[in-house]
Amino acid sequence: MELSGEELTGGESQMQELAALVQKTTRSCSWWERHGVDWACLILALSVTPAGFLLLHSDRFVLLCLGILLLGAAHTVVSVKGSHLASHNSLSQSKFWNKLWAVLFIEVCGSFTAEIGTYNHVKLHHAYTNVIGLGDSSTWKAPFFPRYIYLFILPLAVPVITPIVAIGLIQDQPMTTAIRTLSAITLGMWVHCWFLMHVSGFQSLLSAFLCMLFYKAIYSIPYIHVNIFQHIGLAMFSPTKKPKRIYQMAYGVLNLPRNMLLDWSFGHSIINCHVEHHLFPTLSDNMCLKVKPIVSKYFKQHNIPYNEDNYLSRLRLFIDKYEELMVNAPQLTELVGIQ
Ligand SMILES: [Zn+2]
Helix, strand or coil, X not given: CCCCHXXXXXXXXXXXXXXXXXXXXXXXXXXXXXXXXXXXXXXXXXXXXXXXXXXXXXXXXXXXXXXXXXXXXXXXXXXXXXXXXXXXXXXXXXXXXXXXXXXXXXXXXXXXXXXXXXXXHHHHHHCCECECCCECCHHHCCCCCCHHHHHHHHHHHHHHHHHHHHHHHHHHCCHHHHXXXXXXXXXXXXXXHHHXXXXXXXXXXXXXXXXXXXXXXXXXXXXXXXXXXXXXXXXXXXXXXXXXXXXXXXXXXXXXXXXXXXXXXHCCCXXXXXXXXXXXXXXXXXXXXXXXXXXXXXXXXXXXXXXECCHHHHHHHHHHCHHHHHHCCCCCCCCCCCC
């Protein structure tokens, strides 16, 4: 895989040196390593959904719970991992197929808008990571809610809030895009409800719709947690005075440890290879995992910080310092001397 121009001309020799090391590895990898492993994960998630709907037909509580867990996990894999990879064009080398996957994963599965979702994530969050007012993860803050409500109750509303926000956002889009997005979101929800009524045996559309919201919500607590844990509380920069790219990502991004459940449902690039993902955003999840030892070794050799912390430690930090991190404006970091 060729790294993009932006990745190679990050503005400084260390970034170029690291990119060359990474590219040496990525070039020698097969299609299976570059895309196949992640596709296998997405296809596996889609293929367990019939079993999930069938299990919901059962009268046994254990089987019902298993069905909910299977459907929740499958939904998270396609709508988080799939959408994220699609937004970075990491699922294919073809522009046409990437666009199609973005509509499928972000709109049909994720109930959001492909254009605005991609723009906000790639053009703002990635280009201006931790830059105040641009890529500072402020979309994940809701300072008017108390800490425990924000961290443990509010995330459950993500499946309801997501399509409502999408409908609000598409009003500024061209008519054809707005109609396509609205149709894709409706189609996605209709498919869930159809299977719940015709395979799982739900008697009414309302009960099927509520069940869909329930299993879509089971991963939304860690989803919100992970989104805030890996940037908020780290160095923040001003738009006029941000460090070189390699330092911006080193200081403003954090990796969580490997966790099988989160790695495979959200993707390595969101969990344990977030630093690598911010340095080389077009690499797939499996390729981020592959280049992780190269990046961490390079950072250590050049005394560049490599932020890592575990889930519970970050959770404790956000509970203890909720006011400071999530309510009050973050402090700017002046990285004098290393720009
Ligand atoms: Zn990303």
